[in-house]
Amino acid sequence: MFDRLSSLVIALTLIAIAAILAALAGGDASTIAILALAGFAATAIVHAAAPAPVIEARAETAAPPPAPLPSLLRHPDFARRADQEADPLLGTTDNIVTVANDAAIRLLGRHIVGADIRTAIRHPAATEWLAKAADADTPQEISLVDFPRPGQRWTMRMAALSGGDRIIILSDRSAIDAADRMRSDFVANASHELRTPLAAILGYVETLQDMNGDADAGMRHRFLSIIDREARRMQQLVIDLLSISRVEADRFRRPTTPVNLAAIVNNTVAQLRDSEEARAKDIEANLGSEPQPMLGDAAQLGQLAHNIISNAMKYGRAGTPVTVDLAREGGRVRLSVGDQGDGIAPDHLPRLTERFYRVDEARSRSVGGTGLGLAIVKHISERHQGQLDIASEAGRGTRVSVSFPLANG
Ligand code: ADP
16 A cells, blocks of 8 residues: 555654654653664564565567568469569569469460579579669669570569568560660661762862862763762752651551542652653553542652652663552552562562661662652551552562552441
């Protein structure tokens, strides 16, 4: 009821009162002193013998260990959700693959489940990265170059969970890399194509200046016509570069304007027949009399027809016909241009629509080609849901055709 200190104070107070009462009752000094000493001694013994106060033990008592958190990887929804992910996704516990979604199994094989992740991925950069503890210094994403095959590149991202669990996601970057490479190749090629005629122009201008009026009229005329030809080549290149960038920018914008393909092709044929081209008179057009309605960009479709027909004029043999046909095929209309020329070897066919790809560079240059004509055709065709087809027979000739859906088809 009383704590130890209070009991001691009370006891001493009672002894002091007893001693005072004894003194008042007339006891002698030594009796009072002995009584007080005995009282103090008794009190000290009682105090020493009293049980030590219990200091309340607080939360220091060890609590039972917390139950481990349930693993996200073993959640029933996890595997289902992982399968919906298009990129390969893996769940690992202490580096052993416990979950692999469909995309991961397609990429790495079914045997990876239960295997060590480092064996499953088998790439030095991945092995090194996985060996590191996941801390703030560990990069969140690494590149796997030449994975799974030479020339390909994937990235690997990891999220570390509790209890040694990890989620690993792989993403294919090969197509992005190829697009980047194509872009930088394109800039390099375009610069090279512009530099060549520019160097010729500067060279001939310098020669004419050095001659200081000594050159005879014939030589001056020859040099000036080279300058003129090279400047026109540059001009055509700039026009084609602008066209390709415009066409590429419009790539995903479906045309919505109703146009008549027959009228557009007829216009292009008329322009080429009226041109100074040596082969202008060789064009034989069979466009029919009915309109060919489709949704399109008239200027782009005119350019497509122009590029295909002028290629046939450039690469067909002099004096042979260039045929231009327009015909319906079910719900589509097909523009088909044929020539009688040297043709194209089959291994070149798939690459003809690449920018600056030429079968014979010198030949292309000699006929004023820029190497961009068919790349522009391909883009315009794709924008109009066209199907481009190039068929060629070595020594006989080439037929380039594009079919488009008719507006009422
Ligand atoms: P270019 O400006 O060089 O003609 P294109 O992109 O129009 O570029 O064509 C690419 C290459 O395809 C040409 O350099 C040429 O080698 C080949 N080619 C295109 N059309 C024909 C054709 N009708 N006959 C033979 N080869 C052709």
